[in-house]
Amino acid sequence: MDIMPRSSLMQRLTAVAVLALVPLQTMADEPVEATLDNGLKVVVKRDARAPVAVSQLWYRVGSIDEVNGRTGLSHLLEHMMFKGTPTVPAGEFSRRIAAAGGQDNAFTSRAYTVYYQLLAAASLPLALQLEADRMRHLDFKDDAFKSELEVVREERRWRVDDQPSAVLYESLYASAFVVSPSRTPVIGWMDDIRHMQPGDLRQWYRQWYVPNNTTLVVVGDVDPQTVIAEAKQRFGGYVAQVLPERRPQLEPTQLGIRRITVKVPSELPYLLMGWKVPRLQKIDDRPPYSLYILSALLAGQDAARLPRNLVRKARIVTSIRTDYELFGRDDGLFTIMAMPATGHGVAEVEQGIRRELTRIARDGVGEAELERVRHQIEASRIYQRDSMQQQAMQIGRLESQGFSWRDENAMSERLLRVGSDDVSAAAQSLIDDNLTVVALQPLQAKGKPPAQAELLQGGNHVR
Amino acid sequence: MSVKRYVLALAVLLFSGLAQAVVIQYWQQANGARVYFVETHENPILDVRVDFDAGTRRDNRPGVADLTASLLDNGSVGRDEEEIRATLADLAVSIDGGADTERASLTLRTLSRPAVREPALALLADIIAKPTFPSVVLEREKRRAIDGLKQRESNPGFVADRAIGRRLYPEHPYGNEDRLSAQGIAAIQRQDLLAFWHTHYQPRYAVVSIVGDIGRPGAERLAERLLTGLRNEGPALVAIPAVPPVTPGVVRQTNSASQAHIRLGMPLISRSDPDYYALMVGNYVLGGGGFDARLVKELRVKRGLTYRVSSQLLPMEQAGPFTIALSTRKDQADQALQVVHSTLARFIDEGPTEVELAQAKANIIGGFPLRFDSNRKLLGLLSMIGAYRLPLDYLERYPRDVAALTADQVRDAWRRRVSPNALSTVVIGATATP
Numbered sequence: 001m002d003i004m005p006r007s008s009l010m011q012r013l014t015a016v017a018v019l020a021l022v023p024l025q026t027m028a029d030e031p032v033e034a035t036l037d038n039g040l041k042v043v044v045k046r047d048a049r050a051p052v053a054v055s056q057l058w059y060r061v062g063s064i065d066e067v068n069g070r071t072g073l074s075h076l077l078e079h080m081m082f083k084g085t086p087t088v089p090a091g092e093f094s095r096r097i098a099a100a101g102g103q104d105n106a107f108t109s110r111a112y113t114v115y116y117q118l119l120a121a122a123s124l125p126l127a128l129q130l131e132a133d134r135m136r137h138l139d140f141k142d143d144a145f146k147s148e149l150e151v152v153r154e155e156r157r158w159r160v161d162d163q164p165s166a167v168l169y170e171s172l173y174a175s176a177f178v179v180s181p182s183r184t185p186v187i188g189w190m191d192d193i194r195h196m197q198p199g200d201l202r203q204w205y206r207q208w209y210v211p212n213n214t215t216l217v218v219v220g221d222v223d224p225q226t227v228i229a230e231a232k233q234r235f236g237g238y239v240a241q242v243l244p245e246r247r248p249q250l251e252p253t254q255l256g257i258r259r260i261t262v263k264v265p266s267e268l269p270y271l272l273m274g275w276k277v278p279r280l281q282k283i284d285d286r287p288p289y290s291l292y293i294l295s296a297l298l299a300g301q302d303a304a305r306l307p308r309n310l311v312r313k314a315r316i317v318t319s320i321r322t323d324y325e326l327f328g329r330d331d332g333l334f335t336i337m338a339m340p341a342t343g344h345g346v347a348e349v350e351q352g353i354r355r356e357l358t359r360i361a362r363d364g365v366g367e368a369e370l371e372r373v374r375h376q377i378e379a380s381r382i383y384q385r386d387s388m389q390q391q392a393m394q395i396g397r398l399e400s401q402g403f404s405w406r407d408e409n410a411m412s413e414r415l416l417r418v419g420s421d422d423v424s425a426a427a428q429s430l431i432d433d434n435l436t437v438v439a440l441q442p443l444q445a446k447g448k449p450p451a452q453a454e455l456l457q458g459g460n461h462v463r
Numbered sequence: 464m465s466v467k468r469y470v471l472a473l474a475v476l477l478f479s480g481l482a483q484a485v486v487i488q489y490w491q492q493a494n495g496a497r498v499y500f501v502e503t504h505e506n507p508i509l510d511v512r513v514d515f516d517a518g519t520r521r522d523n524r525p526g527v528a529d530l531t532a533s534l535l536d537n538g539s540v541g542r543d544e545e546e547i548r549a550t551l552a553d554l555a556v557s558i559d560g561g562a563d564t565e566r567a568s569l570t571l572r573t574l575s576r577p578a579v580r581e582p583a584l585a586l587l588a589d590i591i592a593k594p595t596f597p598s599v600v601l602e603r604e605k606r607r608a609i610d611g612l613k614q615r616e617s618n619p620g621f622v623a624d625r626a627i628g629r630r631l632y633p634e635h636p637y638g639n640e641d642r643l644s645a646q647g648i649a650a651i652q653r654q655d656l657l658a659f660w661h662t663h664y665q666p667r668y669a670v671v672s673i674v675g676d677i678g679r680p681g682a683e684r685l686a687e688r689l690l691t692g693l694r695n696e697g698p699a700l701v702a703i704p705a706v707p708p709v710t711p712g713v714v715r716q717t718n719s720a721s722q723a724h725i726r727l728g729m730p731l732i733s734r735s736d737p738d739y740y741a742l743m744v745g746n747y748v749l750g751g752g753g754f755d756a757r758l759v760k761e762l763r764v765k766r767g768l769t770y771r772v773s774s775q776l777l778p779m780e781q782a783g784p785f786t787i788a789l790s791t792r793k794d795q796a797d798q799a800l801q802v803v804h805s806t807l808a809r810f811i812d813e814g815p816t817e818v819e820l821a822q823a824k825a826n827i828i829g830g831f832p833l834r835f836d837s838n839r840k841l842l843g844l845l846s847m848i849g850a851y852r853l854p855l856d857y858l859e860r861y862p863r864d865v866a867a868l869t870a871d872q873v874r875d876a877w878r879r880r881v882s883p884n885a886l887s888t889v890v891i892g893a894t895a896t897p
Binding site for chain 1 (some may be wrong): 465503504505507508544545549551552553554555556557572574603606607609610611613614616617618619620664675718719720721722754755760763764765766767768769770771790791792822825826827828829830832833835836837838839887
């Protein structure tokens with residue numbers, strides 16, 4: 001029902017686990033894992049601070065597995081997963097979870113689709129039973145599909161079409177990538193949504209919602225072995241299935257800078273720059289770690305270079321952020337988004353960003369600045385343990401995208417080893433030939449009355 | 464050193480029968496500040512929040528409360544803003560400041576090790592007690608605030624939220640933040656911030672909430688230290704007036720977005736409202752309970768009219784708003800509005816069914832522990848208990864009082880207090896005036 005929100009840099013800092021500053025004995029236990037005979041992986045982490053649990057079922061399918069003409073399939077299927085099975089009628093899944101005091105929802109991204117419940121730990125078996133049922137027995141009606149299609153179109157209008165920054169990001173990915181399926185939006189193009197057929201979803205469901213494409217993550221006040229036994233009982237009867245072929249669809253080399261202008265109603269302009277960069281394929285690849293640290297140095301916190309130099313010193317931008325995800329099944333971009341301050345244009349802001357990148361590429365960074373970033377990474381690991389959902393997210397993201405929860409430590413060690421030379425190499429790798437620049441040009445809405453001149457029809461109520 | 468007037472500790476057993484307990488400790492300092500503390504050592508972290516009666520309801524000119532709170536960490540006597548930010552970054556701690564309608568707050572998250580915790584607390588105390596609001600920084604931040612306001616005005620949902628707020632509280636301080644304008648921000652002077660800080664950031668108006676890895680003596684010292692630089696001076700703040708009845712009205716505004724954003728609302732519920740539980744539980748059935756709610760069933764599930772529709776109650780010291788919010792394709796806005804009206808009218812007329820009431824109670828009571836399953840959530844609860852002077856056994860009472868409600872009580876409360884005719888309506892992105 002939800003599309004995954006674009007994660008902020010800090011969320012990603014916390015999503016990648018690193019060595020802790022202090023001994024961890026007092027904290028939650030290490031995860032316990034098991035793989036069922038049918039390939040379904042179970043990872044359970046005990047955290048007994050409150051008598052609750054979070055359960056997340058991760059399917060390795062998302063918008064990058066879709067083809068043109070049928071974009072938005074994974075997200076639409078996510079909506080339809082609440083529309084009933086022979087034994088649990090439409091709407092009944094959420095009703096039963098709510099009756100148990102729980103909350104449930106789902107989200108879709110480029111690389112995965114996740115269904116989750118938060119509830120009293122004692123009610124976890126109910127969640128597993130319901131998830132296991134709809135994993136293989138979904139049976140929605142065509143009428144329900146027709147109606148839900150309209151809901152998703154409303155969702156797209158609300159989430160993308162009427163949000164300038166969402167249009168900006170959608171345009172960036174659609175322009176930066178020509179071949180790679182990372183180019184399409186997770187929610188799908190409006191026209192593809194409109195033409196979707198219920199049969200498309202049923203086929204998608206049968207192909208991808210199989211045990212060997214799935215990871216169950218549970219964090220909470222639970223006994224891991226009991227949860228694993230419960231999972232075996234609920235999901236163990238399903239058979240593994242050959243997954244559809246995933247073709248590489250490698251993006252050809254970009255042959256020069258791409259510049260895009262997007263004209264939408266907006267009060268202010270925006271600038272978004274995105275470079276095609278590698279992501280972690282193997283644990284000992286080096287450039288991704290350097291890019292990650294570069295992103296943190298640029299805008300990881302308020303004392304970082306871009307907020308300090310461009311927001312507070314030069315005062316040419318109102319806000320600025322960088323985004324880079326260390327690993328992922330989809331193709332990655334290193335992005336910088338800025339809102340120019342009134343009186344300053346996108347060209348001036350682009351020059352300012354380029355100056356900062358050039359300085360790092362040429363001079364590297366000081367040890368104190370690096371040390372600060374390392375502290376941030378280490379501390380965020382500890383802060384993250386306050387939230388059970390975040391702990392589960394981290395395990396799921398690793399497990400669903402080619403890594404193991406055990407890789408956390410190795411990744412963190414490597415992040416902490418990144419030095420000044422690595423960071424300048426990362427800055428040097430952000431070349432124009434890999435760059436797409438999107439400028440949002442505000443379209444002033446015609447005939448829009450100023451806020452003070454609202455048309456008032458006071459004294460009467462509407463009917 | 465302050466002398467504690469009294470000390471009261473109370474154990475609240477959540478999920479009766481289970482072992483986990485949340486013990487809320489409370490004390491009051493001689494200077495009047497009230498402190499709420501939950502000790503928990505599972506994670507080596509500490510969360511601290513200081514609230515003052517300095518929310519936007521205290522604005523003497525628009526925007527002052529928010530700018531004061533957000534500029535506290537932009538310079539103190541002895542530290543400029545870059546030094547403050549560098550210290551925060553080096554310690555890997557965060558301090559966030561801001562004002563909502565009722566309160567201004569500063570929130571600190573730090574590791575509990577003394578080597579990190581102590582300098583972090585010293586910095587927070589410094590920020591609270593010795594802000595300088597440098598003119599140069601103020602001018603920059605005013606421009607950023609104006610740009611930020613403009614940017615949010617590109618979002619029709621934000622425009623709708625503000626429009627209904629102005630309708631419900633046309634004169635009342637609860638509408639201050641929705642009357643904020645670029646001109647208002649531009650007019651703010653450094654003297655305004657200093658005066659506002661001086662009048663409102665006083666110990667007698669402070670609530671300190673502490674959750675985390677620290678013992679009771681440490682928590683007492685911490686709370687003392689945070690406020691040592693502040694003094695109680697001048698006459699006490701005037702009470703926030705009751706919310707006068709408003710004449711319901713309609714606001715329709717066109718724009719170029721694809722959806723219309725609709726809001727309906729009225730001032731309704733206070734924290735001390737005798738109908739508090741009946742209204743809250745009823746709202747779950749009407750539009751607060753996700754897919755259990757009638758509005759979601761009628762508008763989204765049955766008719767596919769919207770992705771998001773909900774009704775919300777925001778209990779405040781005086782009557783906070785009851786609102787219904789949704790967005791839908793422009794050409795079906797009137798149809799959606801009709802369904803909202805008929806659903807609301809029917810709910811008020813019939814009240815919840817026994818089945819609906821049982822479902823609402825099961826979710827609210829069964830889900831109560833999810834409201835404080837992390838230190839951060841607990842911190843929010845403590846500061847709310849402090850702000851509204853809720854009883855310390857609030858966490859225990861809440862489920863009990865919900866369980867005791869009958870369908871008749873819920874229906875009776877909604878009938879007496881809410882009528883579709885009493886709601887104001889806002890449509891941002893209207894196609895035409897009907």
